[in-house]
Amino acid sequence: MSLDTFKSSEGQIPEVDPSKLDNISSIVTTYESRQDLMTRNVINFLYDNKTDFVFMDIWSFINGKVDKDAFFGFDKDKVIATCKNILKYFESR
Numbered sequence: 001m002s003l004d005t006f007k008s009s010e011g012q013i014p015e016v017d018p019s020k021l022d023n024i025s026s027i028v029t030t031y032e033s034r035q036d037l038m039t040r041n042v043i044n045f046l047y048d049n050k051t052d053f054v055f056m057d058i059w060s061f062i063n064g065k066v067d068k069d070a071f072f073g074f075d076k077d078k079v080i081a082t083c084k085n086i087l088k089y090f091e092s093r
């Protein structure tokens with residue numbers, strides 16, 4: 001894959017439409033306390049077969065309102081290597 005895939009004529013990072021990507025998996029964590037605090041953290045892993053990139057769509061909600069959101073893309077092979085390293089770490093414990 002060429003880095004030209006991600007260049008735009010304006011020198012800006014091109015927009016990616018998450019609805020057009022394959023959803024691989026999601027992680028959702030929820031915390032609730034008796035003091036009216038509810039947090040939810042979400043990571044959606046999405047794959048773009050045109051660019052061979054895995055995207056992470058990350059959201060953090062506090063009491064139902066979006067506190068943080070981010071969208072990152074990584075080369076598929078780097079994500080696979082990272083996942084293997086994580087599995088290897090926990091299998092050796």
